[in-house]
Amino acid sequence: MKLKSLLIANAVLLGSFALQAHAEDEAQLIKQGEYLSRLGDCMACHTVSGKGDYAGGLAIESNLGTIYSTNITPDKEHGIGNYSEQQFSDAVRKGVLPDGSRLYPAMPYPDYAKISDADMHALYVYFMKGVKPSSEQPPETDLSFPFSQRWGMRFWNWAFTSDKPFQPIGGASEEVNRGAYIVESLGHCGSCHTPRGLGMNEKALDSGDDQFLAGGSLNSWDVPSLRGLPRWSEQEIVDYLQTGRNDKAAVGGEMKSVIEHSSSHMTDADLKAIASYLKFLGGNPALQAYDVKKQQATEAKLTAAKGLSEGERLYIDNCGACHFVTGKGAPGIFPELDQATIVNAKDPGGLIHTILAGAQQPSTEKAPSTLAMPGFAKRLDDDQVAKLATFIRQGWSNNAPAVTKDQVAEVRKTLK
Structure with missing residues (x-):
C-alpha cells in the first residue's frame, strides 16, 4: 500500500510539474506572439479608437473602394475563435478563409507568406489565448462589380504571390x-x-x-x-523608426501609425x-547633388527679406519660425525642408496635404512629446498654398517642379 501511495504521489507531482511547464511555455508563446503582432503591425489595421483591440472595423481606402478590416479576436461568432492553427495560417499567409473565400491584398498576405512556422505558431497562441474576445461586428466590405467577385482572387494569387519561405541572403551577416x-x-x-x-x-x-x-x-x-x-545613417534610421523623428525628418502620412503601433x-x-x-x-542615389551656392542664395534672400516673391513671403510668415531661413529646421524637433524626400517628390500631394492639414508626431516611449505642426487650410487659399509649396520645392538645394492651384484644390477635397 505504501509503495502504491508513493507511486500515486509521484505521478501527481510529475503531472503538476508538467502542467506548470506547459503553462510557462504557453505564457512565453503568448508574450512572443504579442511581440510578433507588433512586428506585423496588426494593431494598426484591426483596431479602431474606442473599440476593443483587434475588433476590426477600420475603413481602408483603396483604388477598388473601401475595405473594412475584420475582427481577429478569439470571439467564436464574430472573430476567429473557431479557427484551427492551419486555418489561421492559411488566412495570414495565403489570404484564404476557412470557408474557402479569399481576402483582398489590403491584408498583406503576399508578404506574410514568408513568416516562419515557429512565428506563426506563436501568433496563433497569442491571438487565441492572449487577446480579449470581442463581439464587435465590423461593417462588411462591399466593393462594386467586378471587384466584389472574391473568387477572382484565386487567379490574382496565382499570378502575383509566392509560397516560397524566406530566403536568407547568402554572404550577408x-x-x-x-x-x-x-x-x-x-x-x-x-x-x-x-x-x-x-x-x-x-x-x-x-x-x-x-x-x-x-x-x-x-x-x-x-x-x-x-x-x-x-x-541617413543607421542610427538615424533607428531613431526614426523608434520615435518618428530624427535629425533630418519627422513622420507623416500613413507612416505615423506604423511608428505608433509597430516600430x-x-x-x-x-x-x-x-x-x-x-x-x-544600397542602390539609391542621393536626391541630387547638393548645391551649396543655391542654398546660400535662398538663405541670404530670406534673411534680408527684400524683394521677396509671394511664395518666399508666405514662407517667412508661416514657416520660418520653425524651419528657419536655412530650411534646416531643428534637429530632432522640426524636420529639414532642404533636400527632404516629401518636398522633392514627383507628386507634391504629400507636401500639399501637410501644409493644409498639418502634422503631429506620435508619442512613443523614447520620445513621449507630441510636437505638432498646424494646418493652414483655413488660413491660405489654393493659390497661396501653390506658391508656398512651389517656393519650398525650388528653394535652397531643392529642384522639383512647380505646384499649381488645381493640384492644391484636389488635395483639399480629400481633407476630412
Whole structure:
C-alpha cells in the first residue's frame, strides 16, 4: 500500500510539474506572439479608437473602394475563435478563409507568406489565448462589380504571390538577414514602399529584385525608396523608426501609425537589424547633388527679406519660425525642408496635404512629446498654398517642379 501511495504521489507531482511547464511555455508563446503582432503591425489595421483591440472595423481606402478590416479576436461568432492553427495560417499567409473565400491584398498576405512556422505558431497562441474576445461586428466590405467577385482572387494569387519561405541572403551577416526577415515578412514594408504593377501587385517581394523597396505611391503620396537611404545613417534610421523623428525628418502620412503601433515597440536589436538591412540594399542615389551656392542664395534672400516673391513671403510668415531661413529646421524637433524626400517628390500631394492639414508626431516611449505642426487650410487659399509649396520645392538645394492651384484644390477635397 505504501509503495502504491508513493507511486500515486509521484505521478501527481510529475503531472503538476508538467502542467506548470506547459503553462510557462504557453505564457512565453503568448508574450512572443504579442511581440510578433507588433512586428506585423496588426494593431494598426484591426483596431479602431474606442473599440476593443483587434475588433476590426477600420475603413481602408483603396483604388477598388473601401475595405473594412475584420475582427481577429478569439470571439467564436464574430472573430476567429473557431479557427484551427492551419486555418489561421492559411488566412495570414495565403489570404484564404476557412470557408474557402479569399481576402483582398489590403491584408498583406503576399508578404506574410514568408513568416516562419515557429512565428506563426506563436501568433496563433497569442491571438487565441492572449487577446480579449470581442463581439464587435465590423461593417462588411462591399466593393462594386467586378471587384466584389472574391473568387477572382484565386487567379490574382496565382499570378502575383509566392509560397516560397524566406530566403536568407547568402554572404550577408546574421544581423542583415534578421532585418531582411522582418522587412520582407512581418514588417510588410514592400506593401507601401515597392512600386505596384498593372494588377495593383507589388512588383517585387524580396531583395533579389532591384524594384523591391524602390518607392511607390499611396493615396496620392509619393512613398520614398528605402534602398540604401544615403542621406541617413543607421542610427538615424533607428531613431526614426523608434520615435518618428530624427535629425533630418519627422513622420507623416500613413507612416505615423506604423511608428505608433509597430516600430516604436520593437527591440533595439531588431531596429538595428532593419537599419543594417536597408543600408545593405544600397542602390539609391542621393536626391541630387547638393548645391551649396543655391542654398546660400535662398538663405541670404530670406534673411534680408527684400524683394521677396509671394511664395518666399508666405514662407517667412508661416514657416520660418520653425524651419528657419536655412530650411534646416531643428534637429530632432522640426524636420529639414532642404533636400527632404516629401518636398522633392514627383507628386507634391504629400507636401500639399501637410501644409493644409498639418502634422503631429506620435508619442512613443523614447520620445513621449507630441510636437505638432498646424494646418493652414483655413488660413491660405489654393493659390497661396501653390506658391508656398512651389517656393519650398525650388528653394535652397531643392529642384522639383512647380505646384499649381488645381493640384492644391484636389488635395483639399480629400481633407476630412
